[in-house]
Amino acid sequence: MTPALHLYLDDSGSRDLDKTQAQTGSRWFALGGLLIREEDEAIARLAHADFCKNWNIAKPLHSYEIRNRTANFDWLQKLSADEHKRFMDDLTEMLVNLPVLGTACVVDRQGYNDRYREKYGLRRWAVCKTAFSIVVERAAKYACREKRRLKVFYERTDKLNEERLEQYFADLRTIGMPFDVGTSAQYAPLASNQMKDTLWECRKKFKSSPVMQLADLYLWPICKGGYEHDYKPLLALRAHKKTINCVLLAHEHNVMGVKYSCFEPGKQKGKDVSFP
Secondary structure: OOOEEEEEEEEEOOOOOOOOHHHHOOOEEEEEEEEEEHHHHHHHHHHHHHHHHHOOOOOOOOHHHHHHOOHHHHHHHHOOHHHHHHHHHHHHHHHHOOOEEEEEEEEEHHHHHHHHHHHHHHHOOOHHHHHHHHHHHHHHHHHHHOOOEEEEEEEOOOHHHHHHHHHHHHHHHHOOOOOOHHHHHHHOOOOHHHHHHHEEEEEEEOOOOHHHHHHHHHHHHHHHOOOOOOOHHHHHHHHOOOEHHHHOOHHHHHHHOOEEEOOOOOOOOOOOOOOO
């Protein structure tokens, strides 16, 4: 039986293209997280369990709550500066030693509007269709290279968006990539028959899933790094070869690597292509 590569997808930012950064807290919408071989999931779950045990954590690890020391992680406010640093160092150490690769499609919402609003208006695609199609197709290419099939897991959201993701996945298997053939040729998209052979299944996971929590922790630095070249959490991942670009050849970055979509040319500071 063909082994599987697992793609865990979390989302970051608002799907609402008309909301401002002030309203949403971010300039982007992204789908991404991490790739992990099915046989390595036990290692990741054990690392997660050990970290939570060492810090007496019973709630799911959540990037937003940890960064802002709020909700289930408001107790971080009570730590001394040294203890908080020790916590963050332990968290980073756990993340960079996982047998995973971070990946994502990060879409700049303003850039998306600038490119498509005037031409398509209300008929422009939901931004999640763009992000999902790109990150899944690129993961499928990597799975093909590794002689594996791809299973996609996304975090539970609401019924409408879950149905959308399931439909996007079904369309990739039957139709292939939804983009214009001419303009997307530079990305060497997989043909529909290749997609059908590679894409195995797509189903939701709950926040209780340890690997989904790890995907959440991987996604934020990849998103933030699109705007801040020196964002330390992303630099830590790169230094330990934990983003997919780190294991790709230079000419493969454009077709399989992290995708920063609709960023204004020359303004993207953290494009994940510089690390060998």
